Every structure is written in C-alpha cells, then in structure tokens.
Amino acid sequence: MFNLFKNKSEKKDENKISFFERLKSGLTNTRNNISGKIDKLLASYTKIDQELFDELEYILVSADIGANVTMELIDELKSVVKLQRITDPKIIKEKLIEIMNTKLKEKNLKHSFNIEQGKPTIILVVGVNGVGKTTSIGKLACKFKKEGKSVMLVAADTFRAAAIEQLTEWANRANVPIVSNKEGADPASVVFDGIQSAKSKNIDILICDTAGRLHNKKNLMNELNKIKRIIDREYPQANKEVSLVLDATTGQNAIIQAKEFKEASDIDGVILTKLDGTAKGGVVFNIQLDMQIAVKQIGVGEKIEDLQDYNDEDFVNCIFN
Ligand SMILES: Nc1nc2c(ncn2[C@@H]2O[C@H](COP(=O)(O)OP(=O)(O)OP(=O)(O)O)[C@@H](O)[C@H]2O)c(=O)[nH]1
Numbered sequence: 001m002f003n004l005f006k007n008k009s010e011k012k013d014e015n016k017i018s019f020f021e022r023l024k025s026g027l028t029n030t031r032n033n034i035s036g037k038i039d040k041l042l043a044s045y046t047k048i049d050q051e052l053f054d055e056l057e058y059i060l061v062s063a064d065i066g067a068n069v070t071m072e073l074i075d076e077l078k079s080v081v082k083l084q085r086i087t088d089p090k091i092i093k094e095k096l097i098e099i100m101n102t103k104l105k106e107k108n109l110k111h112s113f114n115i116e117q118g119k120p121t122i123i124l125v126v127g128v129n130g131v132g133k134t135t136s137i138g139k140l141a142c143k144f145k146k147e148g149k150s151v152m153l154v155a156a157d158t159f160r161a162a163a164i165e166q167l168t169e170w171a172n173r174a175n176v177p178i179v180s181n182k183e184g185a186d187p188a189s190v191v192f193d194g195i196q197s198a199k200s201k202n203i204d205i206l207i208c209d210t211a212g213r214l215h216n217k218k219n220l221m222n223e224l225n226k227i228k229r230i231i232d233r234e235y236p237q238a239n240k241e242v243s244l245v246l247d248a249t250t251g252q253n254a255i256i257q258a259k260e261f262k263e264a265s266d267i268d269g270v271i272l273t274k275l276d277g278t279a280k281g282g283v284v285f286n287i288q289l290d291m292q293i294a295v296k297q298i299g300v301g302e303k304i305e306d307l308q309d310y311n312d313e314d315f316v317n318c319i320f321n
C-alpha cells in the first residue's frame, strides 16, 4: 500500500540499493579475502614498514589481482606514504583505494556495449565451454528487452543439440525470436541467416551464441574468425561487439584464455561470470589494468538480475569496503 505513494525517484533509489545489495552479496567471498584480510593486517601493525608492504602484496596477489598490477600498486603506495609522510598503518587502505580508482580511471576503458540509438548492434559472444556464454546471453536478452530494445538470438553453437535447445529456452523466457539450425550445421551460415532475419525485422540487437569447444583450439579460433568475416561482409551498417565470457572461478586460466582470444582476434570486452563462487574477484583488476580489456558485465549469481553492468566505483566499493 505504502509503495503506491512512493515517487519515481524514490523507487529508482530503491532499485539502485537492491542492485548494489545483490552485487555486495555476490562479492562477499572476494571482499572477505581482500578487504577483510587487509583490515586484519593493518590492525596488527603500529608502524608502516617493508614487512607490512610484503604482507599486503601477498594478499593482493592471492586474490588474483596479478603480479604486475600488485607491484605497481605497492610501488605507488610506498611513494604516497613517503610523500605524504604517512605513519599510521590505518591510512594505508584508503590510499590503496584512491590509487586503485585512479589507475582504473586512467585506463579509460569503455564499460558499455557498443549500442547506439537508431543503429543495429550485433554482439558475438565467445569463450571456452562452460564459462556461462548461453546463460549470459539469455540474461542480456531479458535486460535489453526490458530497456525497450528489440532483440534476436542466433544459435551459432551447433556443436551440440542441447546448446540449441538451451538457447531456445532462453529466447522463450525473454520472449524474443531466435534463428537456429540443426546440430552440426555451419555456424557461420546460421549467423548469415540471423543477420538476414534481423535486417528484415529491423532488430536493434542481435546476439550470437557460439561453441566453446571444437575439435581443437585452432579450429575454434578459425571458426570465430570466419563468423566475424561474415558479420563484416553481411552487416557493415551494424555496430559490432565481440564479448569474451570468462569464468572468474577459474582464476589464472581465465587470464590465459583472455590472452589466447585476444591474440586470435579483437575482443571488445569481457563478461566475467560466477564472481559469486570465488574469493579471487581481483581478476577484474588484472583483466583491465594489465590486459587492458574492459569488463562490461559481471555475473554475481544465477538469477537474471545477477548479471550486472560493471562500473569501477561500485566494484571497488564492494571489494574494499
Ligand atoms: N553461480 C553462478 N553461476 C553462473 C553464472 N553465470 C553462469 N552460471 C552457470 O554456469 C553454468 C554454465 O553456463 P552456460 O551458459 O551453459 O555456459 P556456456 O559457456 O554456454 O557452456 P557451453 O555451451 O557448454 O560452452 C550454468 O549452470 C549457469 O547457470 C554466475 O554468474 N554465477
């Protein structure tokens, strides 16, 4: 009853809060691993010395922030401590957060998809098997639909019949059309069909699922590049977005995959899934600060609302505070 009398901006604030709460709860393990351990460490020191920096370095590296990024952070922290004559260990954390925020801002990565009003977009979703490609596509379809966009899915993972069925279920759930063919069909030709259909129906956003596993890695990369050539040739007027899906629970493997996909073709951004299942969410900083790839969406649970738009400020807040 009370809800009826709430104005629009109050409702928006509530949405924002519940959104932030979901993010916070999904990142609990990483927060305990980073913020929790840093708090404990700093509380146990009365002065700032090399040993403190060493222990801090250990915490950051163990959370998969990456050796290079951690080294840079610690070096900058040391010079700030010296320059500002900081002696109280408790100040270290806020300085670390400041440095992290500045570094992320400096990278100037684009966290939103390449979507423009009045222009179609085609999103090619790639990644190895099991990382969360198909479910992320389903969640994105629901999100775009809610935003008033027309969406169509393309089942270009023709490796298994179950993959086509799974995407069809998501299309039904999101109430959006899907273009598919039978198991074993040429993925690039399914994408070709999808593009023709999207053009004729004036679809705003066409999202293509792809296989994560082919007979070998070279095969997979060749297939993806073939699909990209079809997209360039058949849909020159569309904005293109290649989204690499990575599973945060796989830690360093996720980093290796990012390197391999980046080498094989251009990646516009990362959808990082399953952050709720890991204490090593520091991988977000590694991907962005070391690999220079934007994180665009983060998965913090299995529900539709658990795939969220990434932004630096909220993420840093959730991890460090
Ligand atoms: N907890 C959690 N589970 C997730 C998240 N994202 C995806 N999953 C789960 O991960 C599993 C694999 O997801 P899929 O979408 O089928 O992965 P895929 O990359 O399409 O896999 P293949 O088609 O086999 O290559 C599913 O059980 C999803 O529910 C997330 O953010 N959090």
Ligand SMILES: [Mg+2]
Pocket: 133, 134, 135, 157, 163, 209
């Ligand atoms: Mg799949």
